Amino acid sequence: MADLINYYSFSKDEWKKFYSDIELPLTEHELKHIKAFNDQISLQDVSDIYKPLVHMIRLQKDNFSEWQTKKARFLHKPVRNVPFIIGISGSVAVGKSTTARVLEDLLTNYFTGEHIQLITTDGFLYPNAELKKQGILDRKGFPESYDMKALINFLNSVKSGVPVIKTPVYSHQVYDIVPDQFEVINRPDVLIVEGINTLQLPQNQQIYISDFTDFSIYMDADPDLIEKWYLERFGKLMDTAFLDPDNYYHKYAIGDRNQAFDMAKDVWQRVDMPNLNENILPTRSRADMIMHKTVGHLIDRLYLRKY
Ligand SMILES: Nc1ncnc2c1ncn2[C@@H]1O[C@H](COP(=O)(O)OP(=O)(O)O)[C@@H](O)[C@H]1O
């Protein structure tokens, strides 16, 4: 990534040294909690990578809140608590939702008294029935498969301080939007928005997701590794589907396992990899931070935007 002239580049060893003067209370309980939702996650990485990151986000958020207060005073408007929004982008299966959950946990733990919430932009995918109607079911994840207007309105409502906002829910197990199920976003201090499209600039839009984010992260890795992680996740989703006929992966779980993996490989090659190359990777250089992952999901390099 020699072309990234506007980024500082750090090895993990360099990055971890930036955390020194404040104590992040990463207790046994906290580490257990993280292990409970992903027992594969490296706790060394949580400490080396995320402690400095959380510290840096603290500095940025304080700066952001101070500016919001000054701006309100300048404009003779009431001072209010404007949510700080963090966007997390990257390929399907690169580990965005796992990173987002670790960050949610750590921010909740460290930003004492502040309300941290997390949503995924998957909730703004059109339901399968609508994708079918439009003839784009095999374009799930591509820009046209999202209800961008609803997503932008949602982000605008969050920033404007609307008290209770319901967002639709996407389930990987059902492989669709779950009807009548919502998540409630209620005046967070920090909202983490995770999704493949958080840095995209769709041509038919005038306002973008990134107009509402205050710090953005792009999760990066070699596409061959991401394919491997995609297939491993497919295997895990099959493993949990055996006893549940309503689960999208049930038909694969009870059938021939090799054939199921062949199908998943085909979906990766036809849908998710082209989407990575055409629509996701080109947005990498817009991120404030690029986290590069290697074998075993370990983070080996970080890039931080200089200006
Ligand atoms: N840091 C990590 N350590 C171990 N496994 C991980 C890590 N991050 C992600 N994974 C695994 O990789 C797969 C894809 O991760 P996920 O967070 O679902 O990706 P995304 O949200 O980008 O689609 C999942 O099986 C997940 O458990």
Ligand SMILES: CC(C)(COP(=O)(O)O)[C@@H](O)C(=O)NCCC(=O)O
């Ligand atoms: C819903 C998604 C677009 C979102 O990706 P995520 O980053 O949450 O894994 C993706 O998981 C997906 O379903 N892609 C369509 C092709 C496929 O079945 O992989």
